[in-house]
Amino acid sequence: MxxxxxxxxxxxxxxxxxxxxxxxxxxxxxxxxxxxxxxxxxxxxxxxxxxxxxxxxxxxxxxxxxxxxxxxxxxxxxxxxxxxxxxxxxxxxxxxxxxxxxxxxxxxxTPGTRMEGKGLNEKENNYIATVSAFEDDTYGFAYSDLSTGETKATIITDGFTSILNELSVSNAKEIVVSSQFSDKWLKKMKERMVLTISIEDDIQTREVFQESVAKLANDRLRETVMRLYNYLYKTQKRSLDHLQLAEVYEVNQFMKIDYFSKKNLELTETMRSNGKKGSLLWLLDETKTAMGSRMLKQWIDRPLINKDAIIERQSMVETFMNHYFEREELRDTLKEVYDLERLAGRVAFGNVNARDLFQLQKSLQQVPKIGHVVNQLTNDVAKQLANQLDPCEDVTDLLERAITDNPPLTIKEGNIIADGFNEALDQYRDATKNGKNWIAQLEKREREKTGIKSLKIGYNRVFGYYIEVTKSNLHLLEEGLYERKQTLTNAERFITPELKEKEALILQAEEKSVELEYTLFLEVREQVKEHIPRIQNLAKLISELDVLQCFSVVSEQRQYHKPTFSSERKIVIEDGRHPVVEKVMNAQEYVANDCYMDDERELLLITGPNMSGKSTYMRQIALTSILAQVGCFVPAKQAVLPIFDQVFTRIGAADDLISGQSTFMVEMLEARNAIVHATENSLILFDEIGRGTSTYDGMALAQAIIEYIHHHIGAKTLFSTHYHELTVLAEELPHLENVHVSAVEQNGKVVFLHKIKEGSADKSYGIHVAQLAELPETLIQRANEILTRLEAKDSTKINATATKIDVQEEAVGQLSFFEEETQAKRGTNIATKERKLLDQLKKLDILEMTPMTALNTLYEIQKKLK
The missing domain is CATH 3.40.1170.10 (DNA repair protein MutS, domain I)
Known part of the structure; x- marks a missing residue:
């Protein structure tokens, strides 16, 4: 065909x-x-x-x-x-x-290889990732941002779940795998996140990437990185000189925050809108550069677990807070710094224009100012950073000499190279300028010679330069003065040999000028290209300074304090707040709370009404820990914290419709993930575990999970529940303590105090919450009636076996006492009335009564017998 x-x-x-x-x-x-x-x-x-x-x-x-x-x-x-x-x-x-x-x-x-366009968010990386699967359930994982050249790689040894977590941290838009990759895992990746899947089987090391992979530790890392590099090389079909040497990292070098926890804690986007506003990133982002904003997100995604590294960041935050004027000067300077990372990428990629180079020049001009400000800080870390700042003076000088101050976006129409940069270009420009001056003088002379004031000399691309005379003035021209060139409706156009000769000179100079400018621009671009590694290193240092000053601004504005770290696994938080909720609310309205946990108090069982703030309290403990481990100050009057290796959460309810999982199954999967992977150095937040099934199933699961964490894991755990029956566990589990969120009733309505207190809550106030939601009054009344009946009925079933045994023993003991007492007083033959009462008591189905009802009945009969 x-x-x-x-x-x-x-x-x-x-x-x-x-x-x-x-x-x-x-x-x-x-x-x-x-x-x-x-x-x-x-x-x-x-x-x-x-x-x-x-x-x-x-x-x-x-x-x-x-x-x-x-x-x-x-x-x-x-x-x-x-x-x-x-x-x-x-x-x-x-x-x-x-x-x-x-x-x-x-x-x-492709989605993972965008270099420009509206879809390339300046404050977010655009990662493309790759996964290699090996025989022993080990995986290679690498990802790169083509627009910045950043590349990272690691080996995963604890299963494919960690690959899914790494994908969620990178938020990769595209993933590259071999054609033999497991369909099962491809399906899992598609279920978890929306991304484009591409196939690449070529893992040979091309010469262009030899240096990039030479330092990688083993063949598995090399195979993984080369799969990614070869895909980029084949799709982009050009030099990728800006791709940085692959930075090898280990997952356990950072606090692990799995996909579910990152989502539940709303670290970088909210669950409601999948947008940044309302997230921890939104709260913290006081950066002044796009690359600083991207680094901030990376730090939030990967909090540190190295205490020395955390303290080093803290020291810079504290120094910036103590040097207000220097910090503000730095912030003003950072405003003038463009996106060095992506500018370097565009230079290497070949799609940079003159305006981009001008922005690069303006950015590099700020580096000495930044270095001067940072050098004034009384901090050794700051002085080290200042000394590492490379102003790239040779690049700056080149761009200052080469590029005009206001270049156009196009690079093929001239006006991009500065005067004085190239002698030949200056000559062409001089010829063009003088030629145009000559044209203006010619027009003036011809008007005087002919007496035609409206005579003009014009130009168009078809006919070139011409002398135009309106038809009403043609009679003023001498015969044979001009050579006719074009006739219009109201005018005639002419040419002279002199004008024709000058036209050739002018146009030739303009054409050669534009051609030469383009050639010179390409030469300048190639010279800048040689310095890309220096520019990329400079970008990292400026980004780091930007994030650290950002932490100081937020900490100062929000009245955060520097946390300290305990090697004894203690949590001591005084007047702690939820950072995002506090910002959304008026700060004066937020109720601060304390938290104390140690080796004897490892698991807090939190009870309290709906809407009282249990989930908020739990989240604020996690967010405080994350803020501390990224190096920021925390929303508390005082904070002593352990360094957590992992954070796990099970908060909220949501179906996973794509993979066909119900709310309860999602809840159980998230709980399993925490229970299987948590260590004694982890933080676990479980909110209302078990509510997705029947009461007894849910309560049994909740208690079993609490006991398992207590006996086998020992992680710091906050467990909120409406199963008040679980509070008795505090008598059985030595490391569990009950706390509750207080509320009071006033005039039949509940008032939430949002204050965490010791002990357990007495009730849930669910109907009060419904009343606050303004459900119909008749419905509220009916709900109260039903609740009273259900509580009466349900009380006979709770701890049914123990209750029956207790009541039965009490009844038998009371009957024996009554009979002995009666016989002693009245003799062997008991009075007929008394005998009937005892027979009546024996016939009562006392085991179907509540404990209090049974004991009250015995008491009444005892009085009658007496």
Whole structure:
């Protein structure tokens, strides 16, 4: 069938064969065209007109297209939807082509390889990741941000769940695996997160990446990193000099926060809107640079567990707080620093323009100022950072000499190279300028000579320079003075030999000037390219300073205090607050709470009403620990904390519809994840475990989980529950303590005090909460009636076996006492009335009574017998 198509369509099909999983943007003149299924799908996704064309076959071929100049917007929309786009360009001059113009794909754009566009958020990394699976249940994991060149890699030895967690931390938009990768794990990845999956089997070490992988510790790391690098190389089809040496890390070098916990704690986005506002990142982000904001997110995703490293960050935060004026000067300077990381990436990638280079120049000019400010700080760490700041003076000097102060976005129309940078360019510009001055003088002379004041000399690209005279003034021209060139409705245009000669000189100078500027720009770009590693290292240092000053600003504004760390696994928090809730509320309204835990008090069982703040209290303990371990001060009057290796949470209720898991199953999976992986150095937050099933099932599971954590793990645990029956565990488990969130009733309505107190709560106040929600009054009354009846009925069933035994023993003991006492007083023959009362008592179904009812009945009969 292909042989029946026109040569151009056959060419399209040959190219498309290598890009089956991408939209092929096929360049035809000023348009990118799509054909066949691509056209049908693209017309639907982009909402553009679907047409058809004659392709040489019997049926017309579906076709749609987008203009070349507006293609980036359409490409961006497809990438946002998770598609790939292959850009196929003409690679030879159509005028010199013999037959069909040669075309080839020059770049494959994918969700993980974006270098520009609205979808590339300046405050977020755009990672692409790869996973390699090995025989012993070990995995290689690597990820890279093509726009910044950052690359990291690790080996995972504790199963595929850790891979899922690493993917969630990186928030990768695309993942690259081998064609032999397990379908089971691919399915798991798709269930967990929305990402594009790509195949790459090539793991050979290309010469261009030899240095990048030479220092990697083992073959597994090299295989993993090379799979990623080769995919990037094949899709981008150009030099990737800005890719940094792969930084090898170990997962256990940082506090582990699994996917569920990160989501439940709303560290970088909220559960309600999946947006940044309302998250811990939103609260903290007082950075002044885009790259600082990205580093802040990385620090939140990976809190430290190295005490010395944490204290080093704390010391800088404290120093910035003590040097207000220096800090404000630094913040003002940082405002002038553009995104050095991505500017360096664009230089290497070849899509940098003159305005980008001007921004790079302006940014580098700020480095000496930053170094001067930081050097003034009375802190050894600060002085080390200041000494490491490389101002890249040679790069700055080059850009100051080469690039104009207000260059255009385009690099092929001139006006980008500064005067004095190149002698030949200056000569061309002088010729152009003098030529135009000569034109202006000529116009003035011709007006005087002819007496025609409206005479003008103009220019257009078709006819070049010309002398224009209106028809009403033609009679004033001497015969043969000018050579006629063009006739218009109201005027005639002329040329003279002198003007023609000058035109050639001017146009030649302008053309050569533009060509030379482009050549010079490329040379400057290549010279800057040689310094990319220096610029990237500088970007990291500035980003770090930006985040540390940001911590000091937030800590000062929110009245946070520096935490200390206990080697005795103690938690001592005085007047602790939830940082985000406090910001959203008026700070004066937030009720602060204490928390104390040690080796004798490892598990807090929290009871209290709905809406009273149990979940908020639990979250604030976790967020305080995370803030402390990223190096920030914490929302408390005082805080002594252990360094936690992991944080696990089970908070809130949500179905996992994609993987078909119910709310209760999600709850159990999250609980299992914590129980299996937690250590005594972990922090566990469990909120209302067991509520997704029947009362007795839920209570049994909750108690078993509490006992398991207590006996086998020993992790610091906060466990909130409405199962008040569990509070008796404090008598059996020596390391468990009851606390509750207090509330009081006033005029029949509940008032939440949001204060954590010792001991257990007496009731849940659920109906009071319904009343606050303004449910109909008749419904509230009916609920109270039902509650009274259920409590009376339910009290006979709680601890049923123990209750029956206790009541039975009491009844038998009382009967024996009554009979002995009566016989002693009245003799062997008991009075008829008394005998009837004893018989009546024996016939009572006392085991169906509540304990209090049974004892009250015995008491009444005892009185009658007496």
């Amino acid at each position: 292909a042989a029946t198509y026109t040569p151009m369509i056959q060419q399209y099909l040959r190219v498309k064969a290598d890009y089956q999983d991408a939209f092929l943007f096929f360049r035809l003149g000023d348009f990118y065209e799509m054909f066949f299924d691509d056209a049908i799908s693209a017309s639907r996704e982009l909402e553009i007109t679907l047409t058809s064309r004659d392709g040489g076959a019997e049926d017309r071929i579906p076709m749609c297209g987008v203009p070349y100049h507006s293609a980036p917007n359409y490409i961006e929309r497809l990438i946002e939807k998770g598609y790939k786009v292959a850009i196929c360009e003409q690679t030879e001059d159509p005028k010199q082509a013999k037959g069909v113009v040669k075309r080839e794909v020059v770049q494959l754009i």
